[in-house]
Amino acid sequence: MSSTAPTLTFYTNPMSRGQIARWALHEAGADYDQKIVEYDGMKSANYLAVNPMGKVPAIVHNGQTVTECAAICAYLADSFPDAGLAPAPDERADYYRWLFFAAGPIEQAVLDRNLGLSVTAEQERSAGYGSYDRAMDVLDQMLQSNQYVCGDRFTMADVYVGSQVDWGLQFKTFPERESFMAYAERLREREKYKESKAIDAELMPES
Numbered sequence: 001m002s003s004t005a006p007t008l009t010f011y012t013n014p015m016s017r018g019q020i021a022r023w024a025l026h027e028a029g030a031d032y033d034q035k036i037v038e039y040d041g042m043k044s045a046n047y048l049a050v051n052p053m054g055k056v057p058a059i060v061h062n063g064q065t066v067t068e069c070a071a072i073c074a075y076l077a078d079s080f081p082d083a084g085l086a087p088a089p090d091e092r093a094d095y096y097r098w099l100f101f102a103a104g105p106i107e108q109a110v111l112d113r114n115l116g117l118s119v120t121a122e123q124e125r126s127a128g129y130g131s132y133d134r135a136m137d138v139l140d141q142m143l144q145s146n147q148y149v150c151g152d153r154f155t156m157a158d159v160y161v162g163s164q165v166d167w168g169l170q171f172k173t174f175p176e177r178e179s180f181m182a183y184a185e186r187l188r189e190r191e192k193y194k195e196s197k198a199i200d201a202e203l204m205p206e207s
Contacts, residue, residue, distance in 0.1 A: 006031040008061040011050060013037055014203035020069045020163040021057035022200060026192040027159060028080040032059075036203065070103035070160050077156035085156040095157045098142065098149045102161040105129035106139060110164075110173045136175060139165075143179035147186065154190075162187040 010025060010032045012018030025032055037047055042054045051058040051067045058067045059075075066075045077086040087095035109129040112118070119127045129135045142149075143165075149157040166184045168174025187193055 006033045008032040008059055009035060011035045011037050011047070011058045011060075012056050013039065013042075014200040016056050017069050018057035019197070019200050020160060021059065021072045023163065023193055023196040024069075024073045024076050024156060024159045025059075026196045027085055027156065027190075028076040028083045030076060030080055068103075069163075070099055073156045073160045074099065085154070087150060087155055087157070091150040091153070091155065094150050095155055098139075098161050099157040101139070102164045105135045106164055109135040110168065114173060136177075140177050140179050143183050147183075158187065 008025075008030055010018075010021065012022060012034065013036060037056050041047055042056065048054055050060065050065060053067065055067070057069065057072065058065060059072055060066075061075075061079065066072050077083070105128055108127075109132040112129075113132050119131060124130045124134075139161075146152075148154050149161055162183065165174060165180050166187060169176065169180060169184055174180055
């Protein structure tokens with residue numbers, strides 16, 4: 001951490017998607033001021049002024065607010081270019097494709113399955129994710145032939161896509177396919193992954 005005051009404020013709760021944003025902040029090498037928001041404080045007037053959705057995480061950087069984990073990841077990659085996690089010109093197609101695939105079809109498919117919702121064959125045309133199995137098959141196909149989202153190089157897209165896979169395997173919302181497990185293991189070995197997870201683990205209340 002630098003001796004100057006950080007220009008980035010990070011609003012989070014250790015038992016939330018804030019873990020994704022913290023990992024992204026550490027990969028980016030961003031200096032930040034942490035604000036822990038308890039669940040009963042997420043609907044307070046003060047926090048709703050930051051994020052009217054009443055959800056964490058959120059960051060405020062140089063007076064600009066960014067919410068939504070995928071957006072935070074992409075923003076940090078662009079705002080801290082020295083970390084080298086933004087896509088090169090020839091990586092942009094894969095970077096944005098899979099970043100938003102994970103934020104859209106994958107997250108919705110998992111959520112619907114957790115809620116006990118399933119679409120009929122006819123409804124698949126209307127559902128952006130088609131079906132849970134189709135979404136998982138597509139991601140599985142990509143990871144069978146790539147070490148990371150952009151081939152052999154880790155980028156910020158892997159923080160978001162990887163978090164979906166990592167959490168999905170831990171909470172049994174993803175099938176235990178070989179490509180998913182191998183990808184998650186590669187990510188869990190990263191220094192910044194371990195560093196950020198240790199901070200959130202320390203902040204979690206004792207059960």
